[in-house]
Amino acid sequence: MLIQQVELFLIEQQLRIPFKTSYGLYENRETIIVKLTDASGTVGFGEVVAFSEPWYTAETIQTSLHILQDFLIPTILNKVFTHPSEVAETLNIFKGNPMAKAGIEGAYWDLFSKKKDISLAKALGGMKEEIPVGVVVSMNEPEVMLQQIERFQIEGYERFKIKVSKQNDYEVISKIRDKFPTISLMIDANSDYTLNDIEQLKRLDQFKLLMIEQPFGDRDFMDHAILQKEIATPICLDESIYSLEDVEIAFALQACKIITIKPGRVGGLTESLKIHDYCVENNMPVWVGGMIETGISRIQNVALASLAGFTIPGDISASSRHWEQDIIYPEVKLENGKVKVPNGVGLGITVNEERIKNLSKKVFKF
Ligand SMILES: O=C(O)CCC(=O)C1=CC=C[C@@H](O)[C@@H]1C(=O)O
Ligand SMILES: [Mg+2]
Numbered sequence: 001m002l003i004q005q006v007e008l009f010l011i012e013q014q015l016r017i018p019f020k021t022s023y024g025l026y027e028n029r030e031t032i033i034v035k036l037t038d039a040s041g042t043v044g045f046g047e048v049v050a051f052s053e054p055w056y057t058a059e060t061i062q063t064s065l066h067i068l069q070d071f072l073i074p075t076i077l078n079k080v081f082t083h084p085s086e087v088a089e090t091l092n093i094f095k096g097n098p099m100a101k102a103g104i105e106g107a108y109w110d111l112f113s114k115k116k117d118i119s120l121a122k123a124l125g126g127m128k129e130e131i132p133v134g135v136v137v138s139m140n141e142p143e144v145m146l147q148q149i150e151r152f153q154i155e156g157y158e159r160f161k162i163k164v165s166k167q168n169d170y171e172v173i174s175k176i177r178d179k180f181p182t183i184s185l186m187i188d189a190n191s192d193y194t195l196n197d198i199e200q201l202k203r204l205d206q207f208k209l210l211m212i213e214q215p216f217g218d219r220d221f222m223d224h225a226i227l228q229k230e231i232a233t234p235i236c237l238d239e240s241i242y243s244l245e246d247v248e249i250a251f252a253l254q255a256c257k258i259i260t261i262k263p264g265r266v267g268g269l270t271e272s273l274k275i276h277d278y279c280v281e282n283n284m285p286v287w288v289g290g291m292i293e294t295g296i297s298r299i300q301n302v303a304l305a306s307l308a309g310f311t312i313p314g315d316i317s318a319s320s321r322h323w324e325q326d327i328i329y330p331e332v333k334l335e336n337g338k339v340k341v342p343n344g345v346g347l348g349i350t351v352n353e354e355r356i357k358n359l360s361k362k363v364f365k366f
Helices: 061-076 084-091 098-115 120-124 142-155 169-179 195-207 221-230 244-253 269-281 295-305 353-359
Strands: 003-020 025-038 043-048 130-132 134-137 159-163 185-188 235-237 258-261 286-288 338-340 360-365
Touching: 003 061, 003 353, 025 061, 025 098, 043 061, 043 098, 043 295, 061 084, 061 098, 084 098, 084 269, 098 120, 098 269, 098 295, 120 295, 134 142, 142 159, 142 169, 159 169, 169 185, 169 195, 195 221, 221 235, 221 244, 244 269, 258 269, 269 286, 269 295, 286 295, 353 360
Parallel strands: 134 159, 159 185, 235 258, 258 286
Antiparallel strands: 003 025, 003 360, 025 043, 130 338
16 A cells, blocks of 8 residues: 555544543544545545643644654655554654554554455454443533433443542442442543552442552552552553553553553554453453544444454443534444444445534645
8 A cells, every 4th residue: 555645634523521631621622633545546544532732641632743744644655555564663663652653553454444345343353243332421510420320321331431530539439339339330530549549449449340440640550550459449551551561561560450452542553453462362351442532533443342352341432422423424323232343344434524624623735
């Protein structure tokens, strides 16, 4: 495959439900849509899922635009690759910036599977035709969170992730457990705790949570290992995992019992597959995380989650969880509590290029 043209669309959409994080309240979400066109006119779509501010990881929309324009795109333009893994390897001559890289590499995977006349799921080695999915409940008043869980239960979600802080964890979780004693419930702390909070974290064992996601800082492997020995609830690492190497370190230190894979955070689908295979070989449960992304990245995650080793429902909620209208059709939706894995070539959906153009704040063509 020889890429003749790369286009970047910086888009911004209003979120249906504002998303409260440790950084602040997100009411709108910027992302970058990547469109690759090869010599035959076949196109591949990807998405850069970095946020506008460096609160989740160090990347932002602006750092990604810089790295894409000044380094990544000049490196892949008019160069022949026979497989997306070669693209990942080539882009790794540059340090860091996994989300910028994943935007390009993911678009290559879409293009590659189209050229092979197979679905992305099949190209990745996927087996499932439909997947169970989880949903994230934003940080809010406990009553609002209870209402959201009730609604999402009716919609068919099988796993519920709530965002908590160390100021409100016990109060919120106990109210949820009082009303929903048996649901599959997990929390995401986004590094809000430290080892000084170990007694407070021990108290959460009584709630029989599926896991605690990223209680400590992203480089705190040793502290997570100390905590995991003290609590029964499995620790899941998210922000700590930028590569397979980080997973090997976490596994060697017993810093966690579960891993969440986000292709953007690890540099793309090639690295995601390596991490999936390692976790399966080492009996470490693994699931696919979300990034409050558009349907392009979401449907890419659906394809990834179709691999047999993903055994925990991921953050792969319907388009309607975040958007009034998605930029793909058909939109991601639950049918009988499951999301169907597209079996059309490539992503297997249609990208609404008209809507992308209407949502674009800036367009770049190379
Ligand atoms: O994509 C979704 O629906 C949820 C995504 C989600 O929970 C997160 C995305 C990015 C940062 C955090 O807010 C959180 C996470 O840490 O997993
Ligand atoms: Mg997380």
